Amino acid sequence: MRVCMLMTTFTPTSAAETLSVIQWALANEAPLEIIGHGSKRALGRPIQTEHTLDLSKLSGVMLYEPEELVLSARAGTPLAEIETLLAEHGQQLAFEPMDYAPLLGTQEGRGTIGGVLAANLSGPRRLKAGAARDHILGISAVSGRGEAFKSGGRVVKNVTGYDLSKAMAGSWGTLAAVTDVTFKVLPAAETETTLAVRGLLDEDAATAMSLALGSSAEVSSAAHVPYPAVTRIADGALGSDAATLLRVEGFGPSVDYRLRTLTDLLKNAGTIDTLAADLSRTVWRDISDCVPFADGSERPVWRVSMAPNEAHRMVMALRMQAACDAFYDWQGGLVWLRMEADPEAEVLRHLVKKSGGGHATLVRASHALRAALPVFEPQPPALAALAARLKQQFDPKGILNPGRMVPAAGSASLPPVHTEEATS
């Protein structure tokens, strides 16, 4: 029997309270939407639940030992608070979490550490340092079965049992409500400088980036921002020529040396500018947060993850069929695309598949489009079935964020899981 009541937002202040909310929801089969700050509600599939589990009051750093490179916090702790604390000790979350706020037109600087894990997001340094999933050491969580469990620990080297912490990364709150997280933290670089090769075509930029990444210069981020996207970076500080950007971080003398190596390597590729630390930081923050497409519109924006060196060819093929703007992070491994009008989901996904595989996520679009299209890449049948079985094992009654990643079982108004693989 379903108890229908007014819309309720539960705001537990402890793991124990979180547990009792979920046990209540389970007993009444009342689905919950889990939010941290709700900063990414505009992302992923929109869901409709009567009740909300707001974890933002489950807040506070529980343990921070800089010399042990470890930090534990309750899941609702603001990311901003954690980043400030780390910065005070010259440390950081090396995966450089991004802020979707500019793109989605929401309030900047919001977001919780639990949300960072649930979305497994990362920024330009992902190329070298990995994503949130590479830095999570342990969690405590409450499953949709109404049981509090933990996984992992506080040490980096740990293979004791399955890595359920990683399973939370990118699960968008559909497996469990995470109540606390433990992350590995790392020293922040002493300084950084970015080398910019100007005026390259996408194809030449791809060559330059793979040359740079294949050198011993330890490039930590590599992006190519063509016109017009480049004009919006750092308030126009880069001008309007395409910029192929290579970030070098570390100890001062080492950064200087590696910049010389890169300059030497790329001297025939094009004109080279050097961006000093402050500008470099601004540039990478803007690339991270997809500022070039933060235009206040609802024009569809895709985030495509694919083999880095195939990206420019995929984009060229896409341009033959649809009007779009693009820029590339992660050496091309992350393509940001803004479509002029239609999202062209099928065309894009087909091209990605043909270009060595990967996946495309529709990160910005009107509510109607996000409800009608598979926002996340549809998976081949065997994999989709496996994912569904996993969900079933964590949340058998489907009470946690039903329909956030794929349409919830039995939801008639939403299209079925896309089965392109099965029919092709």
Added chain:
Amino acid sequence: MTGLVMPTPDTETMRRRAEIVADMRIIVPGEGVVDTVNEMRAFESDGLTAYRQLPLVVVLPETVLQVAKILKYCDERAIRVVPRGSGTSLSGGALPLEDAVLLVMSRFNRILEIDYPNRTVTAQPGVTNLGITHAVEQEGFYYAPDPSSQIACSIGGNVAENSGGVHCLKYGLTANNVLGIEMVLMNGEVVRLGGKHLDSEGYDLLGLMTGSEGLLGVVTEVTVRILKKPETARALLIGFPTSEQGGQCVADIIGAGIIPGGMEMMDRPAIHAAEDFVNAGYPLECEALLIVELDGPGVEVDHLIDKVEAIALANGSTTCRISQSEDERLAFWAGRKAAFPAVGRISPDYYCMDGTIPRKELPRVLAGMRALSEKYGLRVANVFHAGDGNLHPLILYDANIPGELDKAEDFGADILRLCVKVGGVLTGEHGVGVEKRDLMPEMFTEIDLDQQMRVKCAFDPQHLLNPGKVFPQLRRCAELGRMHISGGKLPFPDIPRF
């Protein structure tokens, strides 16, 4: 552990052995099926040699299709399967079962693709860890995770164990260096997770598979990222009068924002054993010896060497040598690399443990180990991945003395309990296998373990793949799926809501 209880052999499977062997020969024609006792001996144990068991039959498939057919066949008939790579597991992960097919992946030994622009190598799972580096080193690249067994262990086994090595402090474990896999589920379905792209899609099944010890699926292809070799590497060899000082030096190095390419520590018994064996020139009077390797561009390495040297002095180091040549750097490592065989020389047998602790607990854990050593009357030597707190105590014993193996195992279990007590874990890189299986409740509650087993249920609902490993007690998936619903009322006045 000597009282290890394995799943009861299925009599029906045992009875139908001849038929199963014949069917395996149809699926894998030629030399790929081994069923004589003599030939099967080679597979009766892995790196944890205290345990031996002949399998039902050994099958060495060559194609993904054969793997899929074998698993489907076994799934339909409820026959157990134990996957095996090179058999170097130190936790008994590849220990056969009497009623199980031993699925050996060693014939999957080809590199499939080297892609320099994307910096990836795609290999079959039986390729050795070092084989990947060998395939790309002429272009100046390498594969970073470097277990000491890298000459023998397979990349498929590395994925199954989430193996680490000296370089993992700076460059990450297997999990951080694998981009994609192809695997076969127990029901014979073939799925691909990830690929050459950086973030794999949907749930992080790749993360779950890495370190799953052959219980979730059989890996048939692996794509890893490769890195350019650093321009230079130099090492410092630093001796301390106490392990506390050594430990503090490690903390201060990291506190100064330096993440060395490798940072290893040895205690006095290990130093002496290693020096006697390889004459590396180790200082014999110190209690703790630290090897710190810095890699990168020459200017960076020189800059950091100076900093590390200053930190070592400030912590009361009694000797500090800095490698002046590649030969000298390798000499510093020679003793550490030979530590296991060196200890093997001073004792008829040794038992290698693998706990991880928060680094600051090192003095407490070493003191605890000394006390336990006295209690059990067995010697212990320690090598230690100091940067990440991963301990490898080597317990010295003699298997020919009745009861000594039991004593060594009890001693080992007590060390691991101590690791958990100080905030650490049972295993850092060698896996749970059968060895630490029964200690899992030291770290996890029944609810924690049940949730892990439910992951298993999503992949292999009949518990046919590598049963008897990792989980102390196997519970049926139907039983695990049952819900105990409580808390139906809305009595929590203390929870704020609007």
